[in-house]
Amino acid sequence: MSSSLEKASAPAQLRRIVIEPVSRVEGHGKVTILLDDQRRVHQVRLHIVEFRGFERFIQGRPYWEVPVMVQRLCGICPVSHHLAASKALDGVVGARTLTPTAEKVRRLMHYGQILQSHALHFFHLASPDLLFGFDSDPARRNVVGVLAAHPDLARQGILLRKFGQEIICVTAGKRVHGTGSVPGGVNKSVSRAERDELRRPLGDVLGWAEGAVQLVTDLYERDRARWDRFGAARAGFLSLVGQGGALDLYDGVLRARDQDGNILFDGVAPEQYQERIKENVRSWSYMKFPFLAALGPEAGSYKVGPLARLQNCDFIDTPRAEAARQRFVAGGIIHAPLAYHRARLIELLHAAEVIERLLADDDLSGDRLVTSGPRASSGVGILEAPRGTLIHHYDVAANDLVTMCNLIVSTTHNNGAMHEAIREVARQELDGREPTEGLLNHIEVAIRAFDPCLSCATHALGKMALFVEVLDAGGAPVAQLSRSGS
Amino acid sequence: MTDAFSLDGYDVPFTGGQTILQAALAARRYIPHLCYHPAFRPHGSCKVCTVKVNGRTVASCTTPARAGDEVESESPEIRDLRRNLVQFLFVEGNHFCPSCEQSGQCMLQAVAYDLGVTRLHYTQMFPDRPIDASHPEVLLDFNRCILCELCVRASAEVDGKSVFALSGRGIRKHLIVNAESGRLADTNLAVTDAAVSVCPVGVILRKRRGFAAPIGQRRYDPKPIRAMDEPADGEEG
Numbered sequence: 014m015s016s017s018l019e020k021a022s023a024p025a026q027l028r029r030i031v032i033e034p035v036s037r038v039e040g041h042g043k044v045t046i047l048l049d050d051q052r053r054v055h056q057v058r059l060h061i062v063e064f065r066g067f068e069r070f071i072q073g074r075p076y077w078e079v080p081v082m083v084q085r086l087c088g089i090c091p092v093s094h095h096l097a098a099s100k101a102l103d104g105v106v107g108a109r110t111l112t113p114t115a116e117k118v119r120r121l122m123h124y125g126q127i128l129q130s131h132a133l134h135f136f137h138l139a140s141p142d143l144l145f146g147f148d149s150d151p152a153r154r155n156v157v158g159v160l161a162a163h164p165d166l167a168r169q170g171i172l173l174r175k176f177g178q179e180i181i182c183v184t185a186g187k188r189v190h191g192t193g194s195v196p197g198g199v200n201k202s203v204s205r206a207e208r209d210e211l212r213r214p215l216g217d218v219l220g221w222a223e224g225a226v227q228l229v230t231d232l233y234e235r236d237r238a239r240w241d242r243f244g245a246a247r248a249g250f251l252s253l254v255g256q257g258g259a260l261d262l263y264d265g266v267l268r269a270r271d272q273d274g275n276i277l278f279d280g281v282a283p284e285q286y287q288e289r290i291k292e293n294v295r296s297w298s299y300m301k302f303p304f305l306a307a308l309g310p311e312a313g314s315y316k317v318g319p320l321a322r323l324q325n326c327d328f329i330d331t332p333r334a335e336a337a338r339q340r341f342v343a344g345g346i347i348h349a350p351l352a353y354h355r356a357r358l359i360e361l362l363h364a365a366e367v368i369e370r371l372l373a374d375d376d377l378s379g380d381r382l383v384t385s386g387p388r389a390s391s392g393v394g395i396l397e398a399p400r401g402t403l404i405h406h407y408d409v410a411a412n413d414l415v416t417m418c419n420l421i422v423s424t425t426h427n428n429g430a431m432h433e434a435i436r437e438v439a440r441q442e443l444d445g446r447e448p449t450e451g452l453l454n455h456i457e458v459a460i461r462a463f464d465p466c467l468s469c470a471t472h473a474l475g476k477m478a479l480f481v482e483v484l485d486a487g488g489a490p491v492a493q494l495s496r497s498g499s
Numbered sequence: 500m501t502d503a504f505s506l507d508g509y510d511v512p513f514t515g516g517q518t519i520l521q522a523a524l525a526a527r528r529y530i531p532h533l534c535y536h537p538a539f540r541p542h543g544s545c546k547v548c549t550v551k552v553n554g555r556t557v558a559s560c561t562t563p564a565r566a567g568d569e570v571e572s573e574s575p576e577i578r579d580l581r582r583n584l585v586q587f588l589f590v591e592g593n594h595f596c597p598s599c600e601q602s603g604q605c606m607l608q609a610v611a612y613d614l615g616v617t618r619l620h621y622t623q624m625f626p627d628r629p630i631d632a633s634h635p636e637v638l639l640d641f642n643r644c645i646l647c648e649l650c651v652r653a654s655a656e657v658d659g660k661s662v663f664a665l666s667g668r669g670i671r672k673h674l675i676v677n678a679e680s681g682r683l684a685d686t687n688l689a690v691t692d693a694a695v696s697v698c699p700v701g702v703i704l705r706k707r708r709g710f711a712a713p714i715g716q717r718r719y720d721p722k723p724i725r726a727m728d729e730p731a732d733g734e735e736g
Contacts, residue, residue, distance in 0.1 A: 073630060075630070075640075075704075075706070077707060077709040078598055078709055080710075081598045081710060082597075085598060185714075186713050186714025186715060187714055193713065195709075195710050195711065200710060200713040201713035410632075412632035412633060413638065413706055413707065414630065
């Protein structure tokens with residue numbers, strides 16, 4: 014068996030297993046596995062088979078259109094792109110510090126998004142595997158099965174998501190693809206009546222969030238050895254951290270740790286991200302492979318998202334989530350993909366607590382919505398989207414049109430770590446065994462743990478490595494064309 | 500006694516010199532239209548206001564009201580015809596409502612909703628129409644032009660400048676600006692000109708204002724265009 018499982022030495026002689034589409038994730042992807050006659054695994058790849066190209070077609074558009082246009086690359090986390098683009102363009106319009114109203118309305122929108130997305134992922138996408146078993150009956154292993162077997166739990170998941178979407182609707186104007194955030198601020202505040210209405214279900218929301226944390230903790234305790242081992246692959250961590258090292262999902266500075274938890278860099282301003290993160294490409298995937306520059310392309314892959322954030326920050330500034338975080342990190346550095354689920358639900362609880370705090374803040378109802386200052390030709394916006402660190406970078410010409418766009422999306426950061434996780438699962442669970450539907454679902458379980466958003470993750474037109482080979486009817490090569498990635 | 504004609508079975512009164520469209524709008528009987536604006540002489544180019552008068556199709560914005568006429572506007576046949584015209588407009592340009600700053604304020608979009616346009620039906624032509632961002636205060640996004648000539652008329656008749664004109668014929672007809680360079684910055688357009696605020700779609704835009712109106716407070720958010728108490732763009736009822 015190949016040690017890396019990235020590239021088999023003689024793929025033509027191997028049996029090819031394809032999982033397509035990968036189910037219960039956002040977007041379209043497939044996994045290919047190459048086995049020999051003894052069912053030994055030689056190659057495992059996650060292919061992102063759709064292509065979006067937003068980095069290119071945002072060029073030439075007026076900058077104020079960008080937060081609304083670029084969010085269309087996703088139907089699940091549009092708020093994250095809407096806000097990351099707005100943050101980048103705050104820099105362009107010289108809004109160094111937003112008004113308190115704008116800052117808090119955006120935060121409320123963002124934490125509403127975190128809550129709805131995390132609820133969607135756990136209750137609708139991941140819980141069937143965790144409640145019924147990875148290789149349980151596929152006819153039951155879905156959200157309909159959860160509704161039948163655990164109706165109260167499924168209902169809580171739906172209502173948690175609904176609450177997050179109500180917050181997005183109030184702050185952005187629509188539940189999906191709103192327009193609330195503009196360069197330099199927001200276009201509406203949250204009225205007292207709207208705050209009162211949103212506060213009404215808060216008691217239930219906090220209770221359900223705590224219940225979800227308890228549920229996933231119980232699931233973990235029941236099968237600790239498996240949760241700790243399944244697909245575990247070591248990698249570094251990257252996230253924003255806020256004031257004093259607090260967990261902050263909306264704003265902050267970049268911090269990275271190596272796989273042992275040692276800090277590689279800290280306090281890095283968003284504008285300096287390119288000095289710390291580099292990107293690699295593979296000919297067989299539209300998704301880039303970022304790495305931490307300090308560690309190089311081979312050793313520099315890293316994790317982002319809930320698992321990285323909870324281990325990267327020093328504390329959470331809301332009490333219930335902080336208590337849960339302390340229990341979570343008590344055993345040392347965690348690399349197990351399934352721990353993402355536990356971290357994600359702690360963040361869900363944190364989001365509910367932040368929303369409660371924000372809804373009590375009168376600044377939300379203020380009337381100073383937008384600010385500006387000296388114009389700049391470039392802006393970088395970074396926030397922590399549900400799935401991890403999201404980077405938007407734009408150059409804007411003096412005529413107000415965008416000339417350059419670079420997006421490094423959460424799922425892209427996790428590309429290397431996701432591959433290592435599914436290769437580890439292949440080693441642990443598949444190698445030497447006849448692949449059944451249940452066994453192949455183990456691969457998908459590892460992917461799902463990262464909550465990837467594959468539709469968000471492919472944008473760089475003209476930068477990907479390319480290899481074209483023309484064969485004659487007998488299969489002999491006639492011509493070759495290749496281009497290395499940049 | 501006031502003269503009247505019948506519009507889909509309803510009596511619509513009119514005064515001398517009024518067109519069918521003017522009389523209908525005054526009587527709060529909506530007839531979809533795009534190139535008509537009460538401040539300017541009727542133009543009759545978009546044909547979206549087409550009605551049948553005594554069995555003959557005419558543009559209601561240019562046809563004088565006449566006592567006793569039988570006017571048909573909301574029949575399936577006429578609505579299908581209008582829907583086709585609006586679908587043509589969508590495929591001839593590049594109209595991407597989801598990220599257009601005029602979404603919710605755009606008459607083309609509002610009329611399309613009114614006509615039940617849920618798909619484009621025809622093959623999109625995807626014309627290549629670069630943006631003119633040369634002017635410091637005004638942006639031109641030609642992708643959305645429907646050739647209504649309201650900017651042409653406003654610039655000439657109100658602003659006295661003739662900044663805009665249409666050039667070319669047939670499918671190659673397009674909006675141009677009055678400068679040797681072809682750039683808006685080299686015209687005498689001012690951001691306060693009537694021509695800047697008359698565009699019913701999203702071609703002529705004040706820079707750095709996009710998305711200032713939140714969803715719910717945009718022009719066509721409160722009610723459909725045909726139910727609006729105050730017609731759009733200062734139209735007089």
